[in-house]
Amino acid sequence: MKEKYTVPATTRIGHVHLKVADLDRSLGFYKDLLGFELTSTYGTQAAFLSAGGYHHHIGLNTWHSAGSPPAPLTGVGLYHTAILYATRKELAEIYHRIGVAKYPMTGASDHGVSEALYLDDPDGNGVELYWDRPKELWPYDSNGSIEMLVKPLDLDNLLRELD
Structure with missing residues (x-):
């Protein structure tokens, strides 16, 4: 064995x-x-x-x-590349930059353990831009497993990091 x-x-x-x-x-x-x-x-x-x-x-x-042509939405392949930012403020800065450039986003989520922005590169490859909350703030279920969430990200609150 x-x-x-x-x-x-x-x-x-x-x-x-x-x-x-x-x-x-x-x-x-x-x-x-x-x-x-x-x-x-x-x-x-x-x-x-x-x-x-x-x-x-x-x-x-x-x-x-x-x-x-762009990568197909369905089929096997890379779902997305995830780029980890060290702080919430850094995530807010790139969100602001994307907005100023008027580059389209495909989503924004609060996962409990992290906050994430989603967009596609020019070839249709998914890109996740995110920061991890401190590990001591991660949500856990009653069995001690990490409880991943998919809630809307409060983008206005994220931008307040820049104040």
Whole structure:
């Protein structure tokens, strides 16, 4: 019998690499709107972006996807990329930036453990922008399991973080 394996608690997901139809259009979203820094390019077919000087958190490429239609809503594949902000104020700042740019959002939710904004990149790839509440504030059910919620996020209250 095989011994059960549990991934080490220190494990992190390092980056996401997305197939895109138009590299410049995707850079407009991830670099110009969301504010990631361009760290390197691979010719005109790939770009690598970072937060805080890491080699890359997001890779974009057109190797097999140049000129392709948006990702289909149904079917297998990536549901969304989740980008974690350290504070609620940082989430409020990106929400304000998205609003000023008039970029469409697909949703906003309070999950109890976190607050999240949802939008799609130009290729239809889902993007979640969120912050985690402190762990001691997470809701738990009577069995001690984390109780994830899906409630509307109070966006006006979120924006008050900027006052």
